[in-house]
Amino acid sequence: MRRKLIPFLIIVIVPQIFLAIAILSKSDGDGATQIEELKQRVLSKPQKAVDHGQFAELHKDFKTPQEVTAACLACHTGRAKEVMSTHHWLWERESFIEGRGVVSLGKKNLLNNYCTGIRSSEGSCNKCHAGFGWGDKSFDFTNELNVDCIVCHDNTETYEKASGGSGYPYMEGPLKPDYKHITANIGKPTKYNCGYCHFYSAGGNNIKHGHLEEALLDCSRDVDVHMTTEGMDMSCTDCHETKNHVMNGRYYGTASNDYNRATCEQCHGDFPHEKSILNEHSIKVTCQACHIPVYAKVNSTKMYWDWSTATGMRDGQPYEETDSLGNKTYQSIKGTAQWANNVKPEYAWFNGQANHTLITDSLTEFPVKINTLYGEYNDPTAKIWPVKIHRGKQPMDKNYKRLLQAKLWDDEKNKGALWVDFNWEEALKEGMEYIEVPYSGEWEFVETEMYLPISHMVSPKESTVSCNECHTRENSRLAGLTDFYLPGRDRNKTVDLAGTLIIVLSMLGVMGHGALRVLASKKRKEQQQNL
Amino acid sequence: MATKTYIYKIFERFWHWTQAFLILFLALTGFEIHSSFSLMGFESAVYWHNFASWALIVLIIFAIFWHFTTGEWRQYIPTKAFIRDQIRYYITGIFKNAPHPTKKSVYNKFNPLQRIIYLGLKVLVIPVQVVTGILYMFYRYPQGGKIEIINVDGLEIIAIVHTIGAFALVAFVIAHVYLTTTGKTPLESIKAMITGWEELEHDEEESLSNGANAERK
Numbered sequence: 001m002r003r004k005l006i007p008f009l010i011i012v013i014v015p016q017i018f019l020a021i022a023i024l025s026k027s028d029g030d031g032a033t034q035i036e037e038l039k040q041r042v043l044s045k046p047q048k049a050v051d052h053g054q055f056a057e058l059h060k061d062f063k064t065p066q067e068v069t070a071a072c073l074a075c076h077t078g079r080a081k082e083v084m085s086t087h088h089w090l091w092e093r094e095s096f097i098e099g100r101g102v103v104s105l106g107k108k109n110l111l112n113n114y115c116t117g118i119r120s121s122e123g124s125c126n127k128c129h130a131g132f133g134w135g136d137k138s139f140d141f142t143n144e145l146n147v148d149c150i151v152c153h154d155n156t157e158t159y160e161k162a163s164g165g166s167g168y169p170y171m172e173g174p175l176k177p178d179y180k181h182i183t184a185n186i187g188k189p190t191k192y193n194c195g196y197c198h199f200y201s202a203g204g205n206n207i208k209h210g211h212l213e214e215a216l217l218d219c220s221r222d223v224d225v226h227m228t229t230e231g232m233d234m235s236c237t238d239c240h241e242t243k244n245h246v247m248n249g250r251y252y253g254t255a256s257n258d259y260n261r262a263t264c265e266q267c268h269g270d271f272p273h274e275k276s277i278l279n280e281h282s283i284k285v286t287c288q289a290c291h292i293p294v295y296a297k298v299n300s301t302k303m304y305w306d307w308s309t310a311t312g313m314r315d316g317q318p319y320e321e322t323d324s325l326g327n328k329t330y331q332s333i334k335g336t337a338q339w340a341n342n343v344k345p346e347y348a349w350f351n352g353q354a355n356h357t358l359i360t361d362s363l364t365e366f367p368v369k370i371n372t373l374y375g376e377y378n379d380p381t382a383k384i385w386p387v388k389i390h391r392g393k394q395p396m397d398k399n400y401k402r403l404l405q406a407k408l409w410d411d412e413k414n415k416g417a418l419w420v421d422f423n424w425e426e427a428l429k430e431g432m433e434y435i436e437v438p439y440s441g442e443w444e445f446v447e448t449e450m451y452l453p454i455s456h457m458v459s460p461k462e463s464t465v466s467c468n469e470c471h472t473r474e475n476s477r478l479a480g481l482t483d484f485y486l487p488g489r490d491r492n493k494t495v496d497l498a499g500t501l502i503i504v505l506s507m508l509g510v511m512g513h514g515a516l517r518v519l520a521s522k523k524r525k526e527q528q529q530n531l
Numbered sequence: 532m533a534t535k536t537y538i539y540k541i542f543e544r545f546w547h548w549t550q551a552f553l554i555l556f557l558a559l560t561g562f563e564i565h566s567s568f569s570l571m572g573f574e575s576a577v578y579w580h581n582f583a584s585w586a587l588i589v590l591i592i593f594a595i596f597w598h599f600t601t602g603e604w605r606q607y608i609p610t611k612a613f614i615r616d617q618i619r620y621y622i623t624g625i626f627k628n629a630p631h632p633t634k635k636s637v638y639n640k641f642n643p644l645q646r647i648i649y650l651g652l653k654v655l656v657i658p659v660q661v662v663t664g665i666l667y668m669f670y671r672y673p674q675g676g677k678i679e680i681i682n683v684d685g686l687e688i689i690a691i692v693h694t695i696g697a698f699a700l701v702a703f704v705i706a707h708v709y710l711t712t713t714g715k716t717p718l719e720s721i722k723a724m725i726t727g728w729e730e731l732e733h734d735e736e737e738s739l740s741n742g743a744n745a746e747r748k
Contacts, residue, residue: 277578466574467572468572484687487565502699509706524627
């Protein structure tokens with residue numbers, strides 16, 4: 001008996017030892033030390049060295065914002081030159097795009113899928129230019145005094161640029177900035193300063209990006225682990241580090257080449273996870289893809305913008321409709337909109353290189369891709385990115401098959417501005433004349449889409465995308481990316497069918513064979529009895 | 532003459548049952564990774580599948596060593612002799628209570644069909660599963676530019692071959708378990724694989740020359 005017992009016990013126990021080792025070797029760490037070090041790094045920011053309120057140079061009765069800039073530059077010599085070489089001033093940059101060569105592109109001349117483009121509407125759009133007076137093509141990009149230092153460095157949160165003011169602040173009235181107060185409280189840009197423009201792009205809070213909005217000024221950890229006021233309360237410039245006024249980080253929707261970008265890896269490194277299987281994912285998957293499971297976590301973001309319904313009138317007057325959350329679902333000036341909250345991103349391969357549909361491009365593919373993110377599985381530099389795909393309808397030249405730029409804004413009537421006169425024919429004519437691109441006069445609306453990679457609103461690790469949200473047969477988050485084999489999602493149907501069949505046949509075979517054996521042995525027994 | 536014989540040595544039994552456990556466990560976790568069903572969740576399934584695969588590889592290394600040092604590998608040399616008889620036995624003889632066409636002994640544990648099937652497992656199915664499994668685990672590294680020697684561009688072929696192997700193994704297990712019931716009594720073979728002892732029809736001459744391994748009843 002003992003002889004049988006020992007081997008038997010070994011047979012039973014050994015697998016359990018394997019199990020035990022496995023359980024014990026399972027790591028339960030969370031990179032806590034690394035996170036602690038990063039927190040210390042963020043916290044050890046230099047304190048403000050000087051009190052600008054004590055400088056006699058600033059105790060003036062500033063009449064114009066340019067006077068303030070002159071006062072800044074009196075001490076901070078050369079800084080305007082720095083600003084004037086950056087994208088915040090130029091709104092364009094030299095890029096190399098395959099098939100186009102070197103082109104100078106940016107907000108200055110690109111089309112987008114929201115207000116469609118700034119050209120011919122600069123007076124309104126360029127409220128967000130870091131300068132004063134860019135109201136049309138004649139703007140002097142070399143005049144240092146037109147640099148707006150305050151909009152980024154005002155720490156009082158009182159500075160207001162005027163609506164339709166070409167980047168100027170209010171020049172009189174109650175909203176005229178209190179320059180003495182502001183200059184006494186000058187400092188590094190805060191979330192508020194960056195958000196003053198970046199939260200409100202496309203005409204209102206969170207409309208464009210979906211992951212950059214005013215809720216980030218004071219949000220819970222669930223909304224953004226970095227910027228939460230319950231935690232590190234990090235400012236934009238903690239990640240978007242800046243040297244000589246060149247901000248680290250560029251907007252993927254308008255940037256064409258992959259350089260000078262702010263990344264998660266710059267702080268967290270390439271392999272931040274304890275589990276190597278997660279680190280291995282980083283070869284093909286961005287941090288954002290898993291760590292931003294949803295965007296537009298607080299306020300809604302615009303997902304669809306149909307310009308074709310614009311100019312509708314009610315009782316001869318332009319009107320608006322809003323949904324229960326206060327989002328504008330229809331505006332005579334802008335057409336129909338669809339909004340969403342807590343949006344699951346779509347996903348795309350992206351290697352950092354992008355193309356853009358220019359106003360001179362002949363369109364061949366529909367819906368029109370306002371921008372194209374390059375990348376595919378077989379591209380070793382491409383990774384899977386979460387993207388907001390903003391869809392809509394825009395006017396197109398019927399004969400030339402080109403997108404059109406309508407003039408949207410003017411401060412006077414009968415200048416052809418769509419938002420003032422509600423006449424597409426005139427608005428398109430004016431816009432295209434301004435840009436000096438031929439326009440046949442015949443137009444229609446086409447479907448368009450724009451790809452906006454998502455990088456903000458990073459969720460706590462507890463709510464990251466779990467494995468089986470992608471590695472699943474049905475409704476995989478990556479259902480749209482079909483150029484590679486994804487375990488759990490993909491299979492070879494023939495192999496699965498044949499395999500299942502073989503297993504079923506084996507089962508039936510052994511059951512049939514077994515049954516026959518039982519029958520045969522019964523028969524034999526009966527025969528023996530009969531004998 | 533029936534003799535109770537010590538036919539499966541201790542390592543052999545340890546290896547057999549651990550491998551049986553690991554293959555079943557790998558099938559369970561593997562087909563969960565394949566989204567055939569949902570049991571412990573994808574993440575755990577992957578973790579345990581990878582863990583069990585390393586356990587199996589370690590076991591296989593020991594088993595290879597054992598087979599060569601003991602000379603047991605010779606048991607798997609395929610033979611044409613009696614193969615037709617063996618097939619005929621399963622098709623007709625077994626229902627008529629005919630005797631097994633080949634005699635089992637310490638030096639000839641397997642019938643000709645077993646020899647071919649087990650050899651196929653050892654030199655084809657299991658190596659294919661191990662190689663595709665290792666590639667499956669490491670294919671990302673070349674994509675990351677770390678190892679240029681095995682530059683695998685995608686998982687598709689690896690995964691499909693691994694799936695085919697898995698189906699083959701499951702089918703084997705079904706047939707294998709069933710065929711254990713074809714001994715003298717349905718549980719005889721399983722008992723033998725647990726205890727090591729089996730009652731064998733002994734050839735007089737053979738038992739005389741190999742008396743050390745047999746114990747007269």
